[in-house]
Amino acid sequence: MQLPRPSGLITLLTDFGARDPYVGIMKGIIKRHHARADVVDLCHEVPPQALRVGALFLGAAVGRFPTGTIHVAVVDPGVGTARRFLCAYRHECFWVGPDNGLLEPALPAGEAGELRAVDAKALQLEPQSATFHGRDVFAPLAGLLASQRLGFRAVGPRIDDPVRLPASTRAEVVCVDRFGNLITNVAASRVAPGITVGIAGRKIPLRATYADGRPGEIIALVNSFDLLEIAQCQGDASQALGAGAGAAVELE
Amino acid sequence: MQLPRPSGLITLLTDFGARDPYVGIMKGIIKRHHARADVVDLCHEVPPQALRVGALFLGAAVGRFPTGTIHVAVVDPGVGTARRFLCAYRHECFWVGPDNGLLEPALPAGEAGELRAVDAKALQLEPQSATFHGRDVFAPLAGLLASQRLGFRAVGPRIDDPVRLPASTRAEVVCVDRFGNLITNVAASRVAPGITVGIAGRKIPLRATYADGRPGEIIALVNSFDLLEIAQCQGDASQALGAGAGAAVELE
Amino acid sequence: MQLPRPSGLITLLTDFGARDPYVGIMKGIIKRHHARADVVDLCHEVPPQALRVGALFLGAAVGRFPTGTIHVAVVDPGVGTARRFLCAYRHECFWVGPDNGLLEPALPAGEAGELRAVDAKALQLEPQSATFHGRDVFAPLAGLLASQRLGFRAVGPRIDDPVRLPASTRAEVVCVDRFGNLITNVAASRVAPGITVGIAGRKIPLRATYADGRPGEIIALVNSFDLLEIAQCQGDASQALGAGAGAAVELE
Numbered sequence: 001m002q003l004p005r006p007s008g009l010i011t012l013l014t015d016f017g018a019r020d021p022y023v024g025i026m027k028g029i030i031k032r033h034h035a036r037a038d039v040v041d042l043c044h045e046v047p048p049q050a051l052r053v054g055a056l057f058l059g060a061a062v063g064r065f066p067t068g069t070i071h072v073a074v075v076d077p078g079v080g081t082a083r084r085f086l087c088a089y090r091h092e093c094f095w096v097g098p099d100n101g102l103l104e105p106a107l108p109a110g111e112a113g114e115l116r117a118v119d120a121k122a123l124q125l126e127p128q129s130a131t132f133h134g135r136d137v138f139a140p141l142a143g144l145l146a147s148q149r150l151g152f153r154a155v156g157p158r159i160d161d162p163v164r165l166p167a168s169t170r171a172e173v174v175c176v177d178r179f180g181n182l183i184t185n186v187a188a189s190r191v192a193p194g195i196t197v198g199i200a201g202r203k204i205p206l207r208a209t210y211a212d213g214r215p216g217e218i219i220a221l222v223n224s225f226d227l228l229e230i231a232q233c234q235g236d237a238s239q240a241l242g243a244g245a246g247a248a249v250e251l252e
Numbered sequence: 253m254q255l256p257r258p259s260g261l262i263t264l265l266t267d268f269g270a271r272d273p274y275v276g277i278m279k280g281i282i283k284r285h286h287a288r289a290d291v292v293d294l295c296h297e298v299p300p301q302a303l304r305v306g307a308l309f310l311g312a313a314v315g316r317f318p319t320g321t322i323h324v325a326v327v328d329p330g331v332g333t334a335r336r337f338l339c340a341y342r343h344e345c346f347w348v349g350p351d352n353g354l355l356e357p358a359l360p361a362g363e364a365g366e367l368r369a370v371d372a373k374a375l376q377l378e379p380q381s382a383t384f385h386g387r388d389v390f391a392p393l394a395g396l397l398a399s400q401r402l403g404f405r406a407v408g409p410r411i412d413d414p415v416r417l418p419a420s421t422r423a424e425v426v427c428v429d430r431f432g433n434l435i436t437n438v439a440a441s442r443v444a445p446g447i448t449v450g451i452a453g454r455k456i457p458l459r460a461t462y463a464d465g466r467p468g469e470i471i472a473l474v475n476s477f478d479l480l481e482i483a484q485c486q487g488d489a490s491q492a493l494g495a496g497a498g499a500a501v502e503l504e
Numbered sequence: 505m506q507l508p509r510p511s512g513l514i515t516l517l518t519d520f521g522a523r524d525p526y527v528g529i530m531k532g533i534i535k536r537h538h539a540r541a542d543v544v545d546l547c548h549e550v551p552p553q554a555l556r557v558g559a560l561f562l563g564a565a566v567g568r569f570p571t572g573t574i575h576v577a578v579v580d581p582g583v584g585t586a587r588r589f590l591c592a593y594r595h596e597c598f599w600v601g602p603d604n605g606l607l608e609p610a611l612p613a614g615e616a617g618e619l620r621a622v623d624a625k626a627l628q629l630e631p632q633s634a635t636f637h638g639r640d641v642f643a644p645l646a647g648l649l650a651s652q653r654l655g656f657r658a659v660g661p662r663i664d665d666p667v668r669l670p671a672s673t674r675a676e677v678v679c680v681d682r683f684g685n686l687i688t689n690v691a692a693s694r695v696a697p698g699i700t701v702g703i704a705g706r707k708i709p710l711r712a713t714y715a716d717g718r719p720g721e722i723i724a725l726v727n728s729f730d731l732l733e734i735a736q737c738q739g740d741a742s743q744a745l746g747a748g749a750g751a752a753v754e755l756e
Binding site (some may be wrong): 016017019020022024025027029031032035039048049077079080081128129130131132135136 | 511513515517522542544545546547548549561564565568569570573681682683712713714715716725726727728733738
């Protein structure tokens with residue numbers, strides 16, 4: 001498989017929030033390794049340690065960035081322990097993050113993609129701290145890849161046993177967005193026309209867009225992530241239904 | 253009228269917040285259309301669907317960015333309906349957003365400026381989703397304009413009937429800033445020396461700067477947007493007065 | 505002392521938050537002065553007017569950005585009064601901010617570093633507003649320095665009497681991070697192996713990393729800022745202890 005060259009664009013997805021300088025410092029380290037890196041925030045408000053939400057957001061980036069983008073993801077409850085650092089190539093982009101399931105949308109499937117474990121020792125990227133591997137490992141690794149001084153296939157050995165997220169066993173709300181919309185794990189392909197969606201003891205009609213209901217009406221629709229979403233027209237569905245992440249969803 | 257060239261700088265103003273990857277994905281799409289685009293966040297915490305606050309913040313950008321900046325604004329309660337997409341030239345910059353009043357500070361006035369309705373079909377920018385036109389239309393449009401592969405006058409026909417915000421009929425608080433300062437819709441030109449400002453049953457003295465009052469004192473002043481603002485010295489005026497967006501203001 | 509050239513990278517640290525367009529407008533002004541400036545957010549959620557937290561976050565940037573970075577810091581309770589504008593060179597970077605102690609980590613020590621008071625009048629940077637010197641003074645100053653049209657030694661006279669933060673007289677919590685971790689002012693050098701940390705009437709054991717305790721256990725560790733931190737494994741120490749900024753810390 002022929003790989004594209006890194007484009008110089010690096011995205012960051014973390015659960016660090018905006019309250020502290022953690023993200024800013026990661027950008028400084030990236031720039032120390034590649035001054036011309038173009039760093040874009042994908043999202044930093046993943047709920048603390050919420051791997052499934054992080055994976056959902058990463059998945060939303062697939063196909064939306066230029067070929068050769070390096071996506072760095074740090075939601076890392078195991079920081080400081082011996083878990084591996086991963087580097088993947090898939091969907092024409094590079095993906096960097098801890099081996100804990102977060103990189104789910106970037107893991108190889110069949111012939112598609114390639115996955116490597118980062119040999120931090122050989123690359124002289126052994127962590128200086130026990131708490132901030134975003135700064136000590138992931139940021140310099142991304143900078144080195146973007147600078148093309150380090151090639152993807154030189155980061156470490158190929159592996160095929162990444163940690164996976166536990167499979168979802170039921171339809172449920174994964175997260176609530178800023179507007180109070182409930183984003184579920186139900187793929188658009190499972191949403192047949194005419195179905196009714198059950199949540200919190202209510203039956204919700206399927207519509208095409210937010211503006212297709214009366215003000216205050218609660219509707220279901222396929223959202224821009226190609227997932228089933230439950231929204232309140234001109235309102236906050238999470239508040240109106242008293243439902244949030246983890247709430248069960250039924251399709252009828 | 254001779255137009256400047258787009259500078260490559262694109263700003264984003266939305267009500268998307270930081271909690272979700274919506275803004276990050278818009279940036280990815282922009283970069284897919286123009287890799288060297290320089291994207292700056294103007295603000296993403298416009299209260300959901302608050303067109304008047306969005307227009308105020310856009311107005312604050314007038315004259316503060318380089319000639320040829322492309323300002324993209326997405327506060328869009330009508331997403332998914334048939335409302336038009338607009339592209340304006342004014343104040344030496346380009347402005348992109350929905351036709352719902354949000355672009356008020358960028359609309360032509362007399363001979364100044366030029367306004368066009370985007371022909372999304374001709375430009376092959378028809379939305380892929382019913383809920384995220386920021387990604388499907390506004391981001392690629394901005395990227396194309398920045399790349400200079402699409403000229404401003406090729407986006408679609410000139411129009412002169414944009415949707416306007418309802419005129420303000422009274423002096424009031426438009427929004428509360430992070431410090432609890434109450435930002436009003438009263439222009440500096442209406443603020444004569446020696447006036448007293450009434451709000452929430454209180455009479456507030458006019459001062460030159462935050463530091464001109466005693467700690468805890470509530471004062472009025474002309475702020476950096478050239479608007480009347482009510483502040484508490486070393487405190488939070490909104491909390492102290494129990495007043496927020498929509499509160500009536502009197503000038504005496 | 506020979507100074508490096510500004511690298512074109514500018515960081516911003518403020519207490520402006522994300523709710524308003526203040527930071528976006530500063531970036532516009534910077535770009536007006538130096539279109540190719542590369543602006544990175546260090547942090548904008550310093551609690552309003554919290555100089556000590558701002559200084560801590562600035563200190564965390566030392567050594568983490570490229571040589572020649574210009575760090576701009578605006579936490580400025582005295583905006584609009586006669587306090588000086590400072591420009592420092594230290595740690596191979598330039599530092600711009602108000603003369604109120606915020607720039608503590610950048611102030612000269614012995615032979616290291618150089619400090620100047622900005623002659624705003626001579627540079628034609630006199631504030632247009634009484635409330636937003638980030639826009640009127642600090643942003644254009646940073647842009648001019650980055651563009652190399654203004655040299656560091658031309659900003660104004662050398663001084664040696666900056667305002668200093670009051671010395672800390674006791675060990676205490678400076679701020680709480682997004683994860684509820686309590687960040688103290690205790691340097692790693694004071695943390696001997698085997699010590700116990702007292703806070704809120706509790707004795708807390710010292711560990712190496714977050715993952716070294718049982719879920720729910722409260723531990724102390726040296727964090728990535730090289731400061732003592734108190735954390736709850738997979739939890740929120742601030743909530744669990746009912747302790748926040750200002751809480752006293754004891755070392756035993």
